[in-house]
Amino acid sequence: MSIALSMFVGFVALTLLITFWAARKNTGASAYFAAGRSITGWQNGLAVAGDYMSAASFLGISGAICLNGYDGFMYSVGFLVAYITVLLIVAEPLRNAGKYTMADLLAYRLSPRPVRAMASLSTLTVSTFYMIAQMVGAGVIIEKLIGASFHTAVIGVGVLMLVYVVFGGMLATTWVQIIKAILLMVGALMLSVLVLKYHGYSLGAFFDAITAATYAGTEAPKNLLQPGLQYGVAVKGPWGPTDFLSLSLALVLGTAGLPHILVRFYTVPDAKTARSSVVWAMAIIGLFYILTTFFGFGAATILEKSQILSDGKPNPNMVAPALAQHLGGELFFAFISAVAFATILAVVAGLTMSASASFAHDFYTNVIHHGRETKPGQEVKVARITAFVVGAVSIGIAIYLGPSVNAAFLVGLAFAVAASANLPVIVLSVFWKRFNTTGAVAGLSVGLLSSIVLILLSPNGVFGKAGAVFPLENPGIVSIPLGFLAAWLGTVITARDAAGEAKFAELTVRAHTGLGAEKAVSH
Amino acid sequence: MSDPKTPVNWDALEAKPEFRQLLSRKARFIMSATVFFMAYYLALPVLVGWFPELMKTQVLGKVNLAYVFALSQFVMAWVIAFIYVRKAASWDKEAATVIQDQH
Numbered sequence: 001m002s003i004a005l006s007m008f009v010g011f012v013a014l015t016l017l018i019t020f021w022a023a024r025k026n027t028g029a030s031a032y033f034a035a036g037r038s039i040t041g042w043q044n045g046l047a048v049a050g051d052y053m054s055a056a057s058f059l060g061i062s063g064a065i066c067l068n069g070y071d072g073f074m075y076s077v078g079f080l081v082a083y084i085t086v087l088l089i090v091a092e093p094l095r096n097a098g099k100y101t102m103a104d105l106l107a108y109r110l111s112p113r114p115v116r117a118m119a120s121l122s123t124l125t126v127s128t129f130y131m132i133a134q135m136v137g138a139g140v141i142i143e144k145l146i147g148a149s150f151h152t153a154v155i156g157v158g159v160l161m162l163v164y165v166v167f168g169g170m171l172a173t174t175w176v177q178i179i180k181a182i183l184l185m186v187g188a189l190m191l192s193v194l195v196l197k198y199h200g201y202s203l204g205a206f207f208d209a210i211t212a213a214t215y216a217g218t219e220a221p222k223n224l225l226q227p228g229l230q231y232g233v234a235v236k237g238p239w240g241p242t243d244f245l246s247l248s249l250a251l252v253l254g255t256a257g258l259p260h261i262l263v264r265f266y267t268v269p270d271a272k273t274a275r276s277s278v279v280w281a282m283a284i285i286g287l288f289y290i291l292t293t294f295f296g297f298g299a300a301t302i303l304e305k306s307q308i309l310s311d312g313k314p315n316p317n318m319v320a321p322a323l324a325q326h327l328g329g330e331l332f333f334a335f336i337s338a339v340a341f342a343t344i345l346a347v348v349a350g351l352t353m354s355a356s357a358s359f360a361h362d363f364y365t366n367v368i369h370h371g372r373e374t375k376p377g378q379e380v381k382v383a384r385i386t387a388f389v390v391g392a393v394s395i396g397i398a399i400y401l402g403p404s405v406n407a408a409f410l411v412g413l414a415f416a417v418a419a420s421a422n423l424p425v426i427v428l429s430v431f432w433k434r435f436n437t438t439g440a441v442a443g444l445s446v447g448l449l450s451s452i453v454l455i456l457l458s459p460n461g462v463f464g465k466a467g468a469v470f471p472l473e474n475p476g477i478v479s480i481p482l483g484f485l486a487a488w489l490g491t492v493i494t495a496r497d498a499a500g501e502a503k504f505a506e507l508t509v510r511a512h513t514g515l516g517a518e519k520a521v522s523h
Numbered sequence: 524m525s526d527p528k529t530p531v532n533w534d535a536l537e538a539k540p541e542f543r544q545l546l547s548r549k550a551r552f553i554m555s556a557t558v559f560f561m562a563y564y565l566a567l568p569v570l571v572g573w574f575p576e577l578m579k580t581q582v583l584g585k586v587n588l589a590y591v592f593a594l595s596q597f598v599m600a601w602v603i604a605f606i607y608v609r610k611a612a613s614w615d616k617e618a619a620t621v622i623q624d625q626h
Contacts, residue, residue: 070589074568077596081564084603088553204584211585226579227571227589241572248568252561275611282604286597431550506533512546513618515625516531 003331005146007338011183012160015176015345019164022172028521032169032380033100033357034266036521039174041273045280048264050177051350052079052255052281053184053288054130054411055137055317055343061289062323063316065296066303069213069224071231072296074244076289078251083285085256085423087278092271093430093511094262099518101354102262102422103362106429108510109503111437113367118444120362122421123259125448126414127355128394130260131348133410135398138344141317143403144310145337150403158395161348165356165387169380170267173349180339180346185284187339188291191320194327195298206294209301224300239471247412250476254415257422260347260354269520299323352394356386409460412474413451420479421447424487430511433504435487436497443487451479531625542621549614556603563599567592 026032064072098104103119135154142153164172199206212221231244265274299319307322308314324336360383425443428435454475459468510516571578571589578589
């Protein structure tokens with residue numbers, strides 16, 4: 001058994017033990033969906049970081065920076081700055097006024113059934129796109145790292161993730177994310193120190209090397225700190241800078257609408273802890289993305305093109321593992337591979353958890369059964385079945401699409417939908433008294449549809465580069481304003497909702513004082 | 524937690540002058556912080572996209588303005604978070620006095 005494989009097995013054994021422990025503690029819906037609201041601030045901060053720093057972050061960004069230099073670093077910047085929106089606008093009202101899902105906040109004073117149905121659809125869309133991206137990435141990486149076939153790898157990840165979610169619920173998922181976040185930070189720090197050691201522990205020498213990087217993708221030395229290697233006019237044409245701006249917008253506004261991040265704030269006892277967990281997350285996430293400087297840019301100063309080739313092309317996903325192997329040998333390579341594996345598993349489990357909670361709580365209980373549970377425990381049962389279905393469907397689609405699908409394309413779509421559909425209605429329902437049901441449904445559906453349609457018409461879409469109708473790869477700059485506009489227009493052209501506006505006072509008091517918020521379950 | 528037998532009068536709470544003041548202070552901070560951070564953040568892709576030559580200026584050894592500005596975004600985010608958390612701690616106290624009769 002190879003070292004990489006034994007590290008995988010060790011991680012799996014540990015997480016299964018946690019799942020077994022969590023399954024014994026899981027009694028009732030609040031325990032299953034929200035870990036009994038008993039997670040502390042620093043724990044949830046780590047779990048948010050663990051849920052957020054996906055394989056796309058670790059493997060994707062190190063690859064993007066190594067191959068595209070500065071333009072790849074923009075992801076690192078946007079992924080952190082996005083948390084200001086989460087901290088200032090979303091986390092506390094959500095925790096104070098909601099129960100299990102994003103839609104709880106929206107349904108508070110709006111007509112629950114249409115709003116929940118649309119919010120659930122948008123949640124499932126975001127989660128599924130994001131998950132397929134992770135699954136495909138997992139398949140490719142595991143195939144490369146331990147030699148399992150793509151199918152085996154995807155099915156293996158899917159089944160493991162289902163065990164965590166179905167048996168361990170939110171508590172097990174949270175601890176898988178905490179362990180993964182710690183492993184990822186240790187891996188990132190070690191990799192960064194090794195890169196600095198390579199350059200004689202001199203930041204000056206390190207940055208000098210970046211400005212004349214041998215660049216893993218090309219032959220001639222390049223200054224990777226210069227912007228524009230991916231989105232510059234010379235590379236991408238006249239729309240390049242607009243595309244870059246559009247990407248930046250989706251990054252900074254998408255995070256606060258990602259359902260698997262939002263549900264994390266229900267796992268803490270109160271809004272104050274939700275706030276402190278965002279601060280913990282910002283410290284960890286910020287440090288991590290600053291470190292991408294070392295293992296992203298650094299890789300381009302150390303690796304040779306031949307080390308990251310797969311099927312004759314430079315494979316961005318292999319940059320971090322190849323760098324680990326080059327600098328730290330087989331053992332470190334095995335560790336970084338196990339970290340990548342843990343990363344994928346934790347994110348996929350978090351996504352499945354939020355998708356199944358939304359279907360069971362929003363759609364099954366509240367839309368179909370008008371907010372009443374037919375039998376005690378029915379909601380949790382439906383969530384477990386949904387997790388199974390979501391898992392099976394994602395495994396199926398990931399295998400159908402195969403290893404060559406562009407994972408960044410799917411992640412981009414998830415961020416665009418989150419920013420264009422979810423964020424406008426969350427913000428307006430908390431801050432705008434006049435906001436009504438028609439506005440919410442219009443905002444959600446226009447945001448969702450416009451981002452999907454624009455991506456399909458983009459150079460990454462169905463007509464390819466040559467036939468693209470929409471010139472940008474990132475739809476945010478158009479679809480986000482459209483989402484806000486539709487939510488506003490839908491509200492002002494329809495009648496005022498007297499009952500909803502009357503309830504706005506209650507929502508405001510709850511959101512800003514925490515009076516009557518869901519309490520933690522005592523164990 | 525409020526007694527379920529005596530329902531909370533949400534409208535009365537919302538109309539309290541203390542609550543209104545708290546809300547307007549909070550809203551003013553959140554609005555100005557949001558406008559500031561969005562402007563500061565979006566300045567990065569705008570400057571990098573449309574003024575690449577300016578951003579290529581080397582300011583610290585070989586390190587250029589583009590990278591320094593990108594790094595300053597991390598500091599900006601942490602500073603805003605720090606200010607917000609300090610302000611929120613005093614808002615917590617005010618919110619507690621607004622709802623003190625409800626416990």
